[in-house]
Amino acid sequence: xxxxxxxxxxxxxxxxxxxxxxxxxxxxxxxxxxxxxxxxxxxxxxxxxxxxxxxxxxxxxxxxxxxxxxxxxxxxxxxxxxxxxxxxxxxxxxxxxxxxxxxxxxxxxxxxxxxxxxxxxxxxxxxxxxxxxxxxxxxxxxxxxxxxxxxxxxxxxxxxxxxxxxxxxxxxxxxxxxxxxxxxxxxxxxxxxxxxxxxxxxxxxxxxxxxxxxxxxxxxxxxxxxxxxxxxxxxxxxxxxxxxxxxxxxxxxxxxxxxxxxxxxxxxxxxxxxxxxxxxxxxxxxxxxxxxxxxxxxxxxxxxxxxxxxxxxxxxxxxxxxxxxxxxxxxxxxxxxxxxxxxxxxxxxxxxxxxxxxxxxxxxxxxxxxxxxxxxxxxxxxxxxxxxxxxxxxxxxxxxxxxxxxxxxxxxxxxxxxxxxxxx
Amino acid sequence: xxxxxxxxxxxxxxxxxxxxxxxxxxxxxxxxxxxxxxxxxxxxxxxxxxxxxxxxxxxxxxxxxxxxxxxxxxxxxxxxxxxxxxxxxxxxxxxxxxxxxxxxxxxxxxxxxxxxxxxxxxxxxxxxxxxxxxxxxxxxxxxxxxxxxxxxxxxxxxxxxxxxxxxxxxxxxxxxxxxxxxxxxxxxxxxxxxxxxxxxxxxxxxxxxxxxxxxxxxx
Numbered sequence: 001x002x003x004x005x006x007x008x009x010x011x012x013x014x015x016x017x018x019x020x021x022x023x024x025x026x027x028x029x030x031x032x033x034x035x036x037x038x039x040x041x042x043x044x045x046x047x048x049x050x051x052x053x054x055x056x057x058x059x060x061x062x063x064x065x066x067x068x069x070x071x072x073x074x075x076x077x078x079x080x081x082x083x084x085x086x087x088x089x090x091x092x093x094x095x096x097x098x099x100x101x102x103x104x105x106x107x108x109x110x111x112x113x114x115x116x117x118x119x120x121x122x123x124x125x126x127x128x129x130x131x132x133x134x135x136x137x138x139x140x141x142x143x144x145x146x147x148x149x150x151x152x153x154x155x156x157x158x159x160x161x162x163x164x165x166x167x168x169x170x171x172x173x174x175x176x177x178x179x180x181x182x183x184x185x186x187x188x189x190x191x192x193x194x195x196x197x198x199x200x201x202x203x204x205x206x207x208x209x210x211x212x213x214x215x216x217x218x219x220x221x222x223x224x225x226x227x228x229x230x231x232x233x234x235x236x237x238x239x240x241x242x243x244x245x246x247x248x249x250x251x252x253x254x255x256x257x258x259x260x261x262x263x264x265x266x267x268x269x270x271x272x273x274x275x276x277x278x279x280x281x282x283x284x285x286x287x288x289x290x291x292x293x294x295x296x297x298x299x300x301x302x303x304x305x306x307x308x309x310x311x312x313x314x315x316x317x318x319x320x321x322x323x324x325x326x327x328x329x330x331x332x333x334x335x336x337x338x339x340x341x342x343x344x345x346x347x348x349x350x351x352x353x354x355x356x357x358x359x360x361x362x363x364x365x366x367x368x369x370x371x372x373x374x375x376x377x378x379x380x381x382x383x384x385x386x387x388x389x390x391x392x393x394x395x396x397x398x399x400x401x402x403x404x405x406x407x408x409x410x411x412x413x414x415x416x417x418x419x420x421x422x423x424x
Numbered sequence: 425x426x427x428x429x430x431x432x433x434x435x436x437x438x439x440x441x442x443x444x445x446x447x448x449x450x451x452x453x454x455x456x457x458x459x460x461x462x463x464x465x466x467x468x469x470x471x472x473x474x475x476x477x478x479x480x481x482x483x484x485x486x487x488x489x490x491x492x493x494x495x496x497x498x499x500x501x502x503x504x505x506x507x508x509x510x511x512x513x514x515x516x517x518x519x520x521x522x523x524x525x526x527x528x529x530x531x532x533x534x535x536x537x538x539x540x541x542x543x544x545x546x547x548x549x550x551x552x553x554x555x556x557x558x559x560x561x562x563x564x565x566x567x568x569x570x571x572x573x574x575x576x577x578x579x580x581x582x583x584x585x586x587x588x589x590x591x592x593x594x595x596x597x598x599x600x601x602x603x604x605x606x607x608x609x610x611x612x613x614x615x616x617x618x619x620x621x622x623x624x625x626x627x628x629x630x631x632x633x634x635x636x637x638x639x640x641x642x643x
Contacts, residue, residue: 018460019631025457026621026628028574029566030502032487035494046565065460067452068616104636105643106491108502109621110484110629112636264639267466277468317470317640338490341641 005083008127012060012081015119023116024061026109027051033103033113038345038368039096039361050103050113053092056081057120090129093120095358098365099350100310105342114315121226130225133354138221138230145237146217147354148185155188155216162196168203170195173245174210179284180247180276181209182218182238182262184255186386194254194386197413201285204418205293209251215241218253219387220261224351232269235261242276249277251284254407256311256349256385263316280312281409282384286321289328296328296415302379303332306408307369307392308343309385322384322408329415330382336372344368348391366395373403384408431601434608442608449615450623457627469638476637481629483642497556501549508546512582515539516589543586550579570617577613580606 034040034049046052062069063078072078101114124130137147144151159170171177179202187194202209215238222231242250252259263278288294306326312318319340326333338344347365352358369392373381381396381403383389392405425433487499513519515534524530533539554575557563584603587593594602613619636643 016460017462018457019462019628019635021457021460022624022627022631025453025618025624028618028621029563029568029571030498031560031562031566032491032495032498034562036491040562044561046562049562049566052566065456066616067456104632106488107628107632108484108487109625110480110632110643112632115632115635264467267468268463271466273466273468314641315639319640342488342490 002083004127004129005081005086008056008086008123008129009060009064009081011123011126012057012120013064015057015122016061016065019112020057020116020119021061021065023109023111023113024054024058025066027111028109030108032106032108033111036102036106038098038100038102038347038365042364042367043361047092048096050097050117051111053089053097054113054116054120056085056089056123057116059085060123086124086127086129089120090124090131091357093117093124093129094131094134094351095355095361097350098310098345098348098352099315100345101314102310102342102345105314118223118226122228125225125227131351131355131357133356134221134225134351137351137354138225138227141217141219141221141234142230146185146188147219147221148189150185150188150217152213152216155183155211155213158188158192158195159211161192162199166196166199168199170199171210173213174208176246177208177210178248179207179209180215180242180245180250181211181253182251182258183211183216183253184219184258184386185217186219186255186390187253188216190390191386191407191410193410193413194407197407197410198281200413200416200418201288201294201409204295204416205288207288207293210245210247212241212245214244218258218262219255220258220265221351221354223257223261223265224354228269231261231265235266235269238262239266239270239274242274247276249279249284250274252278252280254281254384254386254389254409256309256316256387257351259316259318260311280316280318280321280384282312282318282321282325285325285409285412289325294328294412295417296412297417298329298415299331300329300380300411301332303334303377304330304380304382305334305336305373305376305378306339307336307346307381307383307388308340309383309388310343310345310349312384313343314341322382325408325412326382329411334376334378337375338372344372346385346388346391347395349385349387353387353391362391363395363398366391366398369395370399370401373401378403381405382408382411427595427597427601431597431604434601434604438608439604442611446611446614449612450620453615453620453624457624462631465635465638467638470640471638473634473636473638476642477630477634480633480637480643481626484625484629484633498553501553501556505546505549505553508542508544508549509578509582511542512539512546512585515542516585518589540586543582547579547582547586550575550582554579573613574617574619577606577610577617577619581610 040048063073103113517533588599
């Protein structure tokens, strides 16, 4: 056995727990997961059947953790995990899976297939079988502090713009603030509206908040490439900054994987509970709404729908908050078929957007979203994930569909009742 | 060996051996899974995962609406087969008698026509499932040797049981012996193949249901 294969096998073994073992014992090859997967549905390629994407992990489980498998391994009859196998499965593990988790919701025996693909990525990346795009993003995240290579300088420049435009002061490194606001590099680079919206809404609500020059980036390339070591390093920076400032809550921006990384994976990566709460911006906004601190005026004239980011709704439990918030400012709101818990992925989550070779596949996968949109024909599409937003914009353009995409926080800010604007 | 001697051997020592392998196998498989355990989750839960976990154990038996539309055949044939097999296995008078004789436990049987109908439905569903497996693009691609072993080991007891009960084809004692032999084959391969899903699916549903539940997602 080669060294790389050995590294992968050892990393897989670390990932196999009771749940994985129960899952792999239970699969009867019924094929239902294929039809839940947008990569299979839109291409018709059976290799994209979710459970099939787990063949390397399954082989290690069988030959290391079952009696028959161990015997087969002893006499050399167990199917082997080779470099060729890993190389072939790289595409299936990364390009053709956005970790959207629809498969995990439909499996009749209850297997969390997407969760296992996330685990399989640990072995793939350890042995070097991960896409260059994700490797680059992870390296930049660790070395520069952001997967897109954004530095604090860029954030500071954006702060300057927002302060000029709004007349508000953006708090930075403020000790003892209630909320620490994080951003995704996509928001820093492409959607400066987000920071402005936050500044205006929080100012109006009288919320005590701050940015941190030590931890401004929320996205976690470690989660996407599947390296716990990288993910731990990135989340530790946020934890250190938050606990040093003594904030009560850290807010994940409009980004799906950032939320999963911060809210659900982070404490397990550092091996202890946080000393603060972790919330998505929509959860915070909904709390402000409930407390009467988020007041809006006027309604959108157009017909609008909401794209649920997978990591928020299916893998994160943020389902009702966006709908309550949207209804504050949109009268003609319509949900797409299968919206909510079973919403179709945009096609580029889970790191797919960073994989150059997946460019064509992710646009094919977008056809699932296209059909959903065609069913309700909205004038505008709202979402709450900058990564989804980029993919949605690209897919819509590719299909000549003239539907503008907007972030929910930004939409709310457009309708904000502003009383104390005199500050600047 | 006479037919009667063959029958005695099959339902005597051979049956005991098969049952022993079956239970030992189940024990080993459960230990293999459970010793691996699961790491403590340090994230702040939205709610306890326990209730959601229990709910998922049951709710996964009901297909999600979109999935039902996309995979209606697999789901309906699956239901027919599982219910038919369950009725034949648990409510046929001779099966209850066997359990009563060995354990003292007993319950009312269902009338023969009902069990007959269930058995034929299960056999029909299994044949349809096999045909579908061979012609459907995804299923043909996924299917391996073990899937056919599992199918055969399940099919034979149903077929031979039906034929023995109705005295078809062979002399009753011989068909009964073949039926018991096929059950023994099933018992022996059961713990070491995906037939284990019969039991492990409850673990799987629990693991997923509770993990999703603490995130506030009823899965």
